[in-house]
Amino acid sequence: MPESILDTLRSVFLFESLEEDQLSRVAAIASRVQLQKGEMLFSEGDQARAFFALSSGVVKIFKLAPSGAEFTVHVHKSGDLVAEAAIFDLTVYPAYCQALEPAELLRIPRVDFVELIRADPELALRIMHSYSRRLRTFVMQVEDLSFSDVKARLANYLLRSARKSPDTGALTHTLHISKKELALQLGTSPETLSRTLRALKDEGIIEEQGKSIAVLAPERLRSELR
Template identity: 30%
Template sequence: MPEKTKLWYLENFNLFSNLDEQKMMELNDMITDRETKANEPIYFAEEPSKNIYFLKKGKVKITKYMSDGSEKILTVIGPGEIFGEMVYMDEGQRSDYAVTLEPSLICAINKNDLAAFIEKNPELNLRFTKLIGLKLRSFSERVEDLIFKDAKQRIISFILRYAEKYGKRVGEQIFIKPFLKHSTLGELTACSRQTVNYILTELRDKKIIDFDRSKLVINNLGELKKYVSK
């Protein structure tokens, strides 16, 4: 990959925005790029925690496998996000798995190299701490959804948050492309695939949203928000 393109991707991570060109080049020399196919593991639970990852394009799910062999998706990572970052705080082994949902472009940096880089650029320390804080807040919001909201509210709350992160407004509509499989959305909201299908179809019949296999479109954001503000 051309150096200019690698730097362009790095500049689009909020953590590294506003770094000067020399620092960006120094950071660029520390990372390795990897193109992946869909359903390809990035790291496994119980393996040594050495790297932190940055997703340049594609989607990655962070998941755990239960004792009965079932899978529980914890979150979905999109372009411009960091994952596996908890190794920065902990010397132990990972407790989750990271697997691509679609063809992706991922870069990795050794956690010790990143720590040394942040030490030389202390403004990044506050950004990194804030980033982890935002992730913890997002996790807390999902836990609250599971406790206090019914299935429809959980699904709609997730769609609204997902649209805020990845949606693109075109006129009065918000396009999320690509969107998640209904089975994945069900995992993330503790709902069955059938429940997800039913609720999304109901919202489509009311013309609040539209969807197909490749995208989800919010036609009426105000009406959608009413379901979670009751």
């Protein structure tokens, strides 16, 4: 079994509790999918026959309004699951998925994965354990949106999304959505988001260059969460 498939599965929350033999069985039903920038993984209304683990690159989930306007629902990076709801209750994909840069994913067929779960109750329990941990994370995110100020929400978003540069070691986040969409995700207005970004820049905590946001002082940014 190619090691890269196992490495990708190990990095995904859903499989983090699996034993090696269980992980190998999942790897055996997975296949690689390569996408070029702008290429669609699936469209709204397509039959949801599989879910995906993102090995590398970035993809976005988006909806189209009747007017044709596009709204980004979520941006996925390496290590994320894409369309995992297809495991249990999706018949069709409810949105579009498009690569924002060259991407590689593992395609895991729904029917084959459900058969693995039915054949191995221990695997099913471990999957449920991983889902419960993810649910707790979502509850914390809801609390963050409900009780934190905008500065703390933005700090949390940047700390979760930023990646360490292999060249400089600096934490950097590339904004793949518009600031209007980011403001909506953070539960604020575009004007308030712009003021908050400006404040963090003035304090020397972050630096903006185009769509790139560099975290210059991670500990100071982390202190905004308290």
